[in-house]
Amino acid sequence: MRTLCASTLIGEVLVIGFAGLVAMNTSDLSTGTVWAVSGVAMLLCVLLCGVLSRPGAIQVGWALQIALILSGFVVPAMFVLGAVFAGLWWASVHFGRKIDEAKARFAAQASS
Template sequence: MSAPADAGKSKIPLLCGTVLISEVLVIYFAALTGYGLRPVSLGWLLAGASVLALLCLVAAALLPRRRGQNRPGILLGWIAQVLITAGGFIMPSMFFVGAVFAVLWGVAVYLGRRMDRELTEWGG
């Protein structure tokens, strides 16, 4: 019998990638809200949203693919959480959005690592 096709694959990209891609959508919805509220000029708003979205996409692409692999995706994800929460200084509602996603990110990282550790222990 051969090993399953996903033997050794990390669960982190599935969990953390979902959070990061969801954040990209929320960032652009927040930019649309900012367009209506006009806290800063439209150019700055779109530039900031694009940089944050790009950071989230790069972090998702750099998440560890194999169990035990060290890649910078998790660190970049934490940096994205801090920057999104700091967006609350421009639009106060982003403090709440950033806090919610920071908790989701922390839970995804924790559970992803836990699942990887348990699958490795079970030999899966």
């Protein structure tokens, strides 16, 4: 699960960075505000990659997905991109757990 979720988060780092560039030119927010919010979100994505196996990390990821969708109020395209990444996050968590379960079953069978 960690690999799939981390891949989604790294993709989000790029999208957030590009959305920050768009927001800087199209919104009434100051450059400092845009980059403070974008920078914190990008840093959170990267840090979350390292702690995905800890309790609560998946929930923080969901909160990040909601924030990404809500950023559509500043950059309207983020409504769509946020929804796409929320779907990717769901798929990463759902199928990642299935893969982890299959690996555990395989390891148990191999050790028997």
